[in-house]
Amino acid sequence: MVKATELTGTTTADPGNPTPTRLHNPASRGFASDNCAGVHSEILTALALSNGGHEASYGEDAYTKRLQGVMAHHFGPDTEAFPVFNGTGANVLSLQSMLPRWGAVICAATSHINIDENAAPERVGGIKLLTIDTPDGKLTPELIAQEAWGWGIEHRAQPLVVSITQSTERGTVYTPSEIQAIADFAHARGITLHMDGARLANAAAHLNVPLRAITRDVGVDVLSFGGTKNGIILGETIVLLTKEASAGLKYLRKMNMQLASKMRFVSAQIIALMEGDLWLRSAQQSNSMAKRLSEAVREIPGIKLTQEVQSNAVFATMPPAAASKARERVRFLDWNPVRGEVRWMCSFDTMPEDVDNLVAILQESVGSCQNEIHSVGEPAIVS
Template sequence: MQKPDGVARRHDPSQKSFASDNWAGAHPQVLAALATANGGHQPAYGDDVYTERLQEVFREHFGPRAAAFPVFNGTGANVVALEAVVPRWGAVIAAGTAHINGDECGAPEKLAGAKILATPTPDGKLTPELVDTHLHNFDGVHHAQPSAVSITQSTELGTVYTPDEIAVVCERAHRLGMLVHLDGSRLANAAASLDVPLRAITTDVGVDVVSFGGTKNGLLFGEAIVVLNPEAVHDLGYLRKMTAQLASKMRFVSVQFEALLADGLWLRGAQQANAMARRLAAQVAGIDGVRVARPVQANAVFAVLPRPAAEGLRQRHSFYDWDHSAGEVRWMCSFDTTPEDVDAFAADVEHEMQRLRQPRRQDAGPA
């Protein structure tokens, strides 16, 4: 239908996807905040009143020394943060499944100059012992020097670090002279899962700098780098500009984070996404031939099912393969996923599995 402003709606807003929480739209409160910040003129490049207020908002969640640097996207946040914690000859210890290793097209290495030391893990989580596997690289001129550890919370496998698990990794990294970066594109989901404040799994356990996600939890666009250790992590303003992540109309990034963080919207959205993932896992786990492959601790469900069933399901729903050879797929829930969305999806999974179990009709052949 043609709208009065000349823009036609080109999608069905009632359709939901389990492909990624990036596929979801913006939360209505976030859109309202953007309208509030619109109109009139405000200084550019972060000198506006909304970005000034944002510093107070982030300090309420991460502590009095926190400093927030809004950026355009998650890869940009990770690249700028890693630029700040590694020298040009430095390396970053990360899980092999980490987004900075497998899903950023080499940006951390090309733009930040940070060699990624990809470390196999059973569950997407680093441990002090796994950090220690890279100790032989210290002090050798032929090796990029381990300068930082990067962990993801929640992980790319849907698992969640406890505060104690992060604390011991930070302690080991700091004792070895390294800093700790946390990729928190789904940090809200982890905090909701653990029922702890954001600082309990960042500031209070020794993390130095965080890439804090907003897009996956209701923002239209934008992420934020949060410096927690200003003595060790500095020059973010220059690095952000140099890496093309400085927004001229920054008020429109900042006001979204204010809407997300000021009255608990971040937590409500994450709780909803997590609850829907648990609901989905419980329903598909009872379907013969479907196996939930990994613990459901945040808003991701990893499942194994026959490839024909997955392909049939894709005729009505979008989602990604995780391990094609094993038949493992990933289903993501979002802040706007509803029980009805989950129930309809699970019913379609059951339908496809029943279809596979039906005996194929045989041709009668010649009389």
């Protein structure tokens, strides 16, 4: 693995020289997050084609209008797409539009809205989160029932939305029947269903089903659809699957600072991702590399998988000293330092040689820290 500091083909920035300079090594690869990957070349081509001339602003452009048809193709007629800047904005805005001020959201304790969005749902959205512990990041009707109560009690925030993540922050995937069961349970109690689909493409690729089969067809009301983790520069899309589930989204998007003036450049990226099969090809690539990685590390003594690998994430425990040593050569993140659990994320541009290089580094690092192999407790789940 080439270190990020070993830059080649770059020049020192000169304030008097406006020529752009490259400040990173384009050959570097890491496994910290799929957010760290670059932009797919097909997305860059689409952006270039959308540039030039003047187009109407704030979503009145030709690209945003075309996006409506593209998303309807994937999610069904009468859907409506609202491009926004980022995933946090998509989630907060979606949930805010689904709730009265006294409403609450039931979600997994590991959900992105709970642990990775600072206090945005609470401070910006004014939303109460009712969190539930899960072994694998997935909610079930039985788990949701722990917080689905108290309607009409003025002392309790009213549980009116369930939010699930597909694929989850633990890399696991809901099946269509699992989502349908949640939707049926929720709708029977007057609760609407939101899906954080930052990695929805990875879930669909794993299940080998159309996007609609794990969203609209199984009862999801509002979707935060992600593209940043699958090869675009920036921008996500809120997709209304049942319009009655959301109120005032048109106005809330502006109020929450998520209305892009030059929206055509967000929409053009999502069109390029979704109009053909780029979304699927990219997700299949990252998923397959995660599977390759999981199969290889399973054979390394001292490393134990802690979740079934169903998307582009691999979770495992390993000796902390070995993890620290490996991170001197390739970047990845701790998930639970107390348990010695780490996470490796694969991206659309992760190649077999990148995985093989990481495996070699891990083997060497674990081998040099044999005395710590038994110092880490057994994982909760071993697949």
